[in-house]
Amino acid sequence: MRHVEEWNEENIQIRAHELAEKAKEVWKYPYLPVDILEAYKSSDIENPEYTLEHYEYLKDDILTLYYALRKRIMNTDPSVKEEMKKLYIAFKAYTNFVDIVPQKSRLRLSLNIAFPDILDPKGLCKDVSEVGRWGNGDVEVGLYNLNEIDDVMDLIQQAFDKQMEDY
Structure with a gap:
């Protein structure tokens, strides 16, 4: 041939x-x-479906806190979707803009925005760009109680807006 x-x-x-x-x-x-x-x-191979019951610490006060935050995040824009992952809960438009890891005493949020780009007048954010964490993003913020939701939502809104700018 x-x-x-x-x-x-x-x-x-x-x-x-x-x-x-x-x-x-x-x-x-x-x-x-x-x-x-x-x-x-x-x-x-089946892809497992995760529910809120899957997360060990998502109960009692932390669950109440999660529901309040979830409602605010979902109201950010009609394009926002919630996706349960094995180790965190992702909120995304085009891609994840905030990931939530339920912990014993707080919700740990990873914001998908560069640390130098976040405007954080109250100093709530932590730079985790060089730290291995579950979730996407260089900015971490903890949410401990309902009184902090407005401040945290300002930070989440910045991550969402940055994603919308980039797409």
Whole structure:
């Protein structure tokens, strides 16, 4: 087939068959029963669905705090969606702009905005750009009680607005 004068559909099919046969000789694989192979297909792996009950610390006062914050975040814009992840709860428009990790005594928020870009007159934010954390973003802020929601929402709004600017 090396010196074929015309590469038409028939000759391409013949060459493909020859190459497939050679590949089977070169790259042998161990015999596995079909049922074992089927178990490893990615389409057979289920994506787990997470709910609020999945989060260990999302109960009592922290759950009340979460519901109040969630309502405010969802009212930011009609494009905002909530997505439960294994280790955090994401709020996104185009991508995550705030992620929430429920903790024993607070909600830890990761804001997806560069630390130098956040306007934080009350000094609530922490730069976590060099720290490994669950969630997306360089800015961390803790929410401990309902009285802090307005201040925290100002920071969340900045992360949302920055995302909307960038897209």
